[in-house]
Amino acid sequence: MQKFGNATIEILKDETLSKNWYHLRNITYNYTNSKGETKTLKREAYDRGNGATILLYDPKIDSVILVRQFRVPTYVNGYHGWLLETPAGLLDGDNPADAIAREVMEETGYKLRDTRFLFKSFMSPGSVTEVLHFFAAIVDATDRVEEGGGAAHEDEDIEVVVIPLADAMKMIEDGDICDGKTIMLLQWAALNRASLTQ
Incomplete structure (x- = not known):
């Protein structure tokens, strides 16, 4: 009890x-x-286990690195299904920082140099047990050491998309970015842009 x-x-x-x-x-x-x-x-x-997600920010071009992939639950709820998201994945027994480094490499091909933990959140506490750990990291083009695109054994088909932060914020308003974790991290970035470059 x-x-x-x-x-x-x-x-x-x-x-x-x-x-x-x-x-x-x-x-x-x-x-x-x-x-x-x-x-x-x-x-x-x-x-579904706990997970981690990360905001990848390139201050040289004031842009974020997102991924686009098909999500069948959004499709059956009337959306076209291809969501723009921050890289994310399940912990699969790893600590959150190691898990997100693995997922970033699989999905985007970027090697993380420095990862900053931000906060954690239940994303849908009325029905899903998952706790999501949120991170941010500074990257630039030289950090992309592999192609990314997702894990073939998981049937992932992921497109890497680089978007200016201001455009990404506008895409939230327009409904082109409608993933909760991504909106949370983009809004965090808009409020904390100065701290991202330090």
Whole structure:
């Protein structure tokens, strides 16, 4: 049993609904609210592991390096499916800094020199267990030592896109960038541009 303030939670059952790509669980629990009322509730939780994402910023050209790839959940929700995003990936047992360095190399071909941890966030806490670790790094064209494009064994087909930061901010307003983690990092960059070059 877990207590937070006057509320308590007790897990009664944790059932696996699917363990195909990731782990979909059905959680039954007793929830005693702050008024002392206890109810038995059921909620589904999608467990895909924790991840990391990073803002790659090139101060020489005041631009960010993003990736474009197809995301089927966005497609079935009425979007065209090809999202512009900051590089990201699951930790897969690595610490967040090592995981993001691996993902950046796979997706963009950039070798990171210096990585700065910014913050971490639950991205969709009503249904997904994932905690995402956010980073930033300064890069330039000489840091691109491989082609990138994603991992072939994961069937990734990733395009590397270099966009001026001002244009990227406008693309948020226009709806051309609509990925949550990317919006968070671009807004952080717009507020902290001076600290990125130090």
